[in-house]
Amino acid sequence: MRKKVLTTPIKDEDLKDIRTGDLIYLTGTLVTCRDVAHRRLIEKGVPLPVDLKGNAIFHAGPIVRDNGNENYEIVSVGPTTSMRMEKFEKEFIAETGVKVIVGKGGMGKNTEEGCREHKALHVVFPAGNAVLAATKVERIKEVHWKDLGMPESLWVCEVKEFGPLIVSIDTEGSNVFEQNKVEFNKKKEEQYELISKQVGFIN
Amino acid sequence: MEKVQMNKKQEVEKMTDIISKFITLVSYKLPKDVETKLKELSAEETNPLAKIIYETMEENQKLASELKRPSCQDTGVLQYFVKCGDNFPLIGQLDNILKQSVYKSTKETPLRHNSVETFDEYNTGENIGNGSPSIFWEIEEDSDKVEIYTYMAGGGCTLPGTATVLMPGEGYEGVVKFVLDRMTTYGLNACPPLLVGVGIGTSVETAAMNSKKALMRPVGSKNTNENAAKMEKLLEDGINAIGLGPQGLKGSKSLMGVNVVNTARHPSTIGVAINTGCWSHRRGKITFDANLNYEIGTHEGVTL
Numbered sequence: 001m002r003k004k005v006l007t008t009p010i011k012d013e014d015l016k017d018i019r020t021g022d023l024i025y026l027t028g029t030l031v032t033c034r035d036v037a038h039r040r041l042i043e044k045g046v047p048l049p050v051d052l053k054g055n056a057i058f059h060a061g062p063i064v065r066d067n068g069n070e071n072y073e074i075v076s077v078g079p080t081t082s083m084r085m086e087k088f089e090k091e092f093i094a095e096t097g098v099k100v101i102v103g104k105g106g107m108g109k110n111t112e113e114g115c116r117e118h119k120a121l122h123v124v125f126p127a128g129n130a131v132l133a134a135t136k137v138e139r140i141k142e143v144h145w146k147d148l149g150m151p152e153s154l155w156v157c158e159v160k161e162f163g164p165l166i167v168s169i170d171t172e173g174s175n176v177f178e179q180n181k182v183e184f185n186k187k188k189e190e191q192y193e194l195i196s197k198q199v200g201f202i203n
Numbered sequence: 204m205e206k207v208q209m210n211k212k213q214e215v216e217k218m219t220d221i222i223s224k225f226i227t228l229v230s231y232k233l234p235k236d237v238e239t240k241l242k243e244l245s246a247e248e249t250n251p252l253a254k255i256i257y258e259t260m261e262e263n264q265k266l267a268s269e270l271k272r273p274s275c276q277d278t279g280v281l282q283y284f285v286k287c288g289d290n291f292p293l294i295g296q297l298d299n300i301l302k303q304s305v306y307k308s309t310k311e312t313p314l315r316h317n318s319v320e321t322f323d324e325y326n327t328g329e330n331i332g333n334g335s336p337s338i339f340w341e342i343e344e345d346s347d348k349v350e351i352y353t354y355m356a357g358g359g360c361t362l363p364g365t366a367t368v369l370m371p372g373e374g375y376e377g378v379v380k381f382v383l384d385r386m387t388t389y390g391l392n393a394c395p396p397l398l399v400g401v402g403i404g405t406s407v408e409t410a411a412m413n414s415k416k417a418l419m420r421p422v423g424s425k426n427t428n429e430n431a432a433k434m435e436k437l438l439e440d441g442i443n444a445i446g447l448g449p450q451g452l453k454g455s456k457s458l459m460g461v462n463v464v465n466t467a468r469h470p471s472t473i474g475v476a477i478n479t480g481c482w483s484h485r486r487g488k489i490t491f492d493a494n495l496n497y498e499i500g501t502h503e504g505v506t507l
Binding site: 021023060061062063065075076077078080081083104105106124126127128129130131132133134135148149150151152164166176177180181183184185187188190191192194195196198199200201202 | 231252255256259260262263266267270272273274275276277278313314315316317319325326328358359362371374375376378379380383384386387391392394430433434437438441442444445446447449450451452453481482483
């Protein structure tokens with residue numbers, strides 16, 4: 001397990017030695033981007049109002065305090081289930097040039113291909129740790145698409161050593177969750193055989 | 204005992220204020236049973252990555268308590284399970300009190316705006332909406348008290364929820380398969396270590412309700428039926444052995460426990476449902492007497 005701080009803008013060569021299971025921290029620009037934002041860009045063809053090239057996105061819907069005069073403060077922010085964005089992510093990576101996708105849980109074949117072809121990472125921030133994450137956000141620089149409501153708006157955050165981030169898909173397309181799944185399913189079958197012999201309660 | 208004469212309007216305001224503050228507390232501090240179990244799981248963990256995740260969780264909960272901020276950004280759609288005495292003075296006002304408490308706490312904590320009107324597909328921006336929060340009622344005879352469970356479940360641990368009706372021929376073996384399959388497909392993304400609620404009954408809605416009630420039962424509690432308790436233990440050990448670990452990234456244990464709640468079934472069916480509670484299991488219990496003196500049953504050493 002190795003620790004590394006990545007700073008945006010991120011280049012392909014910054015990521016080439018990073019492998020699944022590594023721990024990284026992120027400094028620079030991290031933009032919250034989830035269900036509707038993905039759908040708008042990929043399905044509806046609406047251009048994103050923020051340039052993601054070399055930057056990072058966060059599958060997250062934060063709680064934000066509105067201090068007035070376009071001044072906002074992150075109260076709590078943490079990752080949401082990344083798999084919901086699987087349908088769009090490969091094209092999203094190709095279209096935007098995003099380098100790091102921060103989320104929760106695994107992603108599938110599409111994202112693997114996107115990460116391999118365009119040299120990007122999917123990383124996991126341990127979910128539910130939203131106050132810790134909020135304290136790593138230095139400030140909200142901009143907000144876009146506020147019509148989508150607080151969770152779905154694009155909050156452009158400046159972060160410092162944001163993490164721990166656990167690499168789940170690397171630039172070779174290796175996918176730790178997919179590998180784990182094979183092992184989990186095998187063990188599940190063993191457990192089913194074991195337990196089902198002991199629950200014959202209907203005589 | 205506090206004895207203050209108040210008119211109904213003042214009483215409603217007082218109760219709304221207390222419940223609103225209680226929701227805020229539940230958003231930043233986990234109940235005692237969950238805190239204790241997480242400590243135990245963290246101490247037992249041997250996988251280095253899983254250990255880092257437990258350390259992150261501990262640091263987060265400490266920060267959340269200090270800063271009084273929601274420990275998880277997804278503060279859910281509030282759910283209430285109410286057991287109300289038939290003589291509780293505000294029985295008729297309670298639905299409104301519970302809804303307004305969510306609104307008030309959303310502004311004051313703040314909580315996330317999690318109420319999207321369906322079909323019209325817009326976020327109300329108030330965290331309340333048509334049928335939201337959800338309130339489930341039970342009436343208690345010859346009582347002037349009310350017992351209220353509040354529950355804040357995010358989208359992540361709501362997603363694995365599922366119910367089906369099995370043929371009796373599939374038996375309890377079918378129940379085991381149904382639960383285990385859900386763990387490896389959806390459970391690992393629902394923020395383990397999980398509390399798994401399994402409901403058994405006749406149909407999908409009875410089983411589903413039972414499975415959610417199971418999540419209100421304390422971590423470490425046992426079903427009073429011997430066979431059901433056996434099933435709880437078998438499933439807990441079995442799911443732990445699959446090795447999902449915290450965040451589904453492998454680890455020694457994957458669960459805080461399995462709670463089964465069961466009711467009688469139709470001879471031709473076995474209704475079964477699963478609900479999962481994430482590690483950040485934000486459940487709280489508060490009881491009021493007729494004078495609105497209250498007692499918090501789930502959190503120790505706290506003031507509202």
